[in-house]
Amino acid sequence: MKLATSGLAKRFAGGVEALADVSIGVGDGEFVSIVGPSGCGKSTLLALLAGLLEPSAGTIALDGAVPADGLLGAVGYMPQRDLLMQWRTTLANTTVGLELAGVGRAAARELARAQFARFGLAGFEERRPSELSGGMRQRAALLRTFLAGREVLLLDEPFGALDALTREAMREWLLGVWEADRKTILLVTHDVEEAVFLSDRVYVMSGPPGAVVTEVEVALPRPRTLELTAGADFAQLRERLLAPLRAQARAALGATAPAGRVEPVAP
Amino acid sequence: MSTPAARLALALGGRLEPRPRAVRGKPGAVAGRVIPPLLVGVVLVALWQAYVALSGVRPGIFPSPLDVARALVRDRSLLLSSAGTTLSEILLGYAIAIVVGVSLAAAVSSSRLVERGVYPWLVVSQMIPIPALAPVVVLWTGFDIRPKLIVVALVTFFPIAVNTIDGLRATDPELVGLLRTLGARRRDVLRIAQLPNALPYVFSGLRVAAAFAVIGAVFAEWVGSSSGLGYLLLSYNDQTLTADVFAVVVVLAVIGVAMFAAVGLIERVAVPWWRIEE
Numbered sequence: 001m002k003l004a005t006s007g008l009a010k011r012f013a014g015g016v017e018a019l020a021d022v023s024i025g026v027g028d029g030e031f032v033s034i035v036g037p038s039g040c041g042k043s044t045l046l047a048l049l050a051g052l053l054e055p056s057a058g059t060i061a062l063d064g065a066v067p068a069d070g071l072l073g074a075v076g077y078m079p080q081r082d083l084l085m086q087w088r089t090t091l092a093n094t095t096v097g098l099e100l101a102g103v104g105r106a107a108a109r110e111l112a113r114a115q116f117a118r119f120g121l122a123g124f125e126e127r128r129p130s131e132l133s134g135g136m137r138q139r140a141a142l143l144r145t146f147l148a149g150r151e152v153l154l155l156d157e158p159f160g161a162l163d164a165l166t167r168e169a170m171r172e173w174l175l176g177v178w179e180a181d182r183k184t185i186l187l188v189t190h191d192v193e194e195a196v197f198l199s200d201r202v203y204v205m206s207g208p209p210g211a212v213v214t215e216v217e218v219a220l221p222r223p224r225t226l227e228l229t230a231g232a233d234f235a236q237l238r239e240r241l242l243a244p245l246r247a248q249a250r251a252a253l254g255a256t257a258p259a260g261r262v263e264p265v266a267p
Numbered sequence: 268m269s270t271p272a273a274r275l276a277l278a279l280g281g282r283l284e285p286r287p288r289a290v291r292g293k294p295g296a297v298a299g300r301v302i303p304p305l306l307v308g309v310v311l312v313a314l315w316q317a318y319v320a321l322s323g324v325r326p327g328i329f330p331s332p333l334d335v336a337r338a339l340v341r342d343r344s345l346l347l348s349s350a351g352t353t354l355s356e357i358l359l360g361y362a363i364a365i366v367v368g369v370s371l372a373a374a375v376s377s378s379r380l381v382e383r384g385v386y387p388w389l390v391v392s393q394m395i396p397i398p399a400l401a402p403v404v405v406l407w408t409g410f411d412i413r414p415k416l417i418v419v420a421l422v423t424f425f426p427i428a429v430n431t432i433d434g435l436r437a438t439d440p441e442l443v444g445l446l447r448t449l450g451a452r453r454r455d456v457l458r459i460a461q462l463p464n465a466l467p468y469v470f471s472g473l474r475v476a477a478a479f480a481v482i483g484a485v486f487a488e489w490v491g492s493s494s495g496l497g498y499l500l501l502s503y504n505d506q507t508l509t510a511d512v513f514a515v516v517v518v519l520a521v522i523g524v525a526m527f528a529a530v531g532l533i534e535r536v537a538v539p540w541w542r543i544e545e
Contacts, residue, residue, distance in 0.1 A: 087466075
């Protein structure tokens with residue numbers, strides 16, 4: 001496993017238990033997603049993996065060992081909001097990671113420029129982030145994370161704020177980028193379809209406190225295109241993931257499923 | 268928000284919470300902003316002139332705008348040289364305040380503990396009417412330019428420091444987190460995120476401080492000096508040359524407005540993104 005957690009728990013000061021006993025793993029070059037409802041602790045999990053929070057219990061291993069000086073800076077992280085800096089041009093926003101790694105300004109810009117077309121940003125190098133569309137802003141944020149050169153990327157609902165059509169197009173585009181680079185990706189989302197379409201494997205979380213309910217292997221062929229989402233295999237996988245999520249949602253609302261239509265919880 | 272700085276900022280149309288201004292693209296919009304205040308000014312001066320003419324009040328008590336204009340022309344060379352003295356006190360004191368205020372702000376926000384320890388005292392220091400301290404400062408330093416610089420710097424540094432601290436503090440914590448995952452250390456975060464983020468706040472403080480600087484310089488000159496607009500003001504007042512007193516006030520007002528406008532101009536160049544947003 002490239003990245004693995006064991007018995008990970010997080011309790012915030014004040015006693016809020018965000019995560020309880022999460023053990024997951026992501027293989028080298030694997031695309032893994034975590035699906036779960038809002039507030040189930042998925043973002044907390046990513047923040048722990050990024051080294052921004054300290055776990056209350058459990059361990060996180062990178063390449064089979066717990067990093068001696070922490071995870072901060074060892075893995076790539078893309079938060080939900082694009083966090084582009086308005087005082088920098090789009091190009092200068094994407095080179096931040098390279099700058100911090102000690103790459104010279106000119107060399108960093110050269111490296112970033114070379115990726116702009118692939119990230120659908122050609123011609124927008126010198127524009128301010130406020131002049132970009134929502135999809136472009138997310139791609140710029142993603143490029144910033146990619147350019148930092150980490151082998152493991154943690155993506156926190158990267159397409160959550162986009163409209164449905166843009167989101168679909170972005171998924172297909174992201175798969176293209178991933179298939180070319182084969183980075184290890186752990187993506188967090190509340191969208192089951194997104195998780196199935198993108199991933200090799202999907203974890204379903206419940207919470208709070210966050211815990212893994214089930215794990216589903218997605219054995220759909222690659223390369224994948226959006227047409228795949230219309231197929232029967234896809235629908236079956238989607239239902240398998242949705243079942244436990246629906247059960248959770250109903251429980252959270254205090255409602256019981258109508259008689260005769262009780263959803264079986266997938267193994 | 269009832270600190271002197273805040274009240275003055277409001278009175279001067281400044282922003283307490285910096286927020287992006289609407290972009291005024293059309294060139295006609297400039298005329299739209301200049302003409303109304305100009306008209307109001309003309310009306311006020313006309314009313315003033317009419318009052319003095321109709322009431323028959325003595326010019327020594329309340330001079331008419333025409334008297335003031337005549338005094339301005341009559342005293343022009345003295346006003347100009349005095350303005351030079353006062354302006355250099357203002358600009359030097361202001362420059363000291365910027366350096367001290369911004370460095371202090373950077374130091375204060377470098378650690379939560381330092382901030383907690385120092386910030387309340389910064390506020391308390393403003394409860395002391397600094398101009399009232401001017402005689403003591405003169406006692407310590409003598410009659411040269413030093414007490415003026417100290418007083419100007421003391422009254423202007425507070426709005427600069429507090430606004431800078433607020434600006435550094437207002438940096439998105441998620442952005443700080445992101446930068447840390449990219450390998451940023453504390454000083455990288457300061458350079459890449461906090462300082463640029465604080466710039467619009469700094470300029471808000473600079474604008475308020477520009478007005479304070481004029482007041483500070485006049486106070487310092489009142490306490491002990493033999494030149495400058497503040498000194499001229501006192502000596503005209505002693506001779507009940509009221510029109511000339513008003514002439515000095517006009518020059519002081521011009522200096523204040525010019526500094527205010529200069530800060531605004533520099534802000535447009537230094538913080539271009541602030542106007543692009545929204």
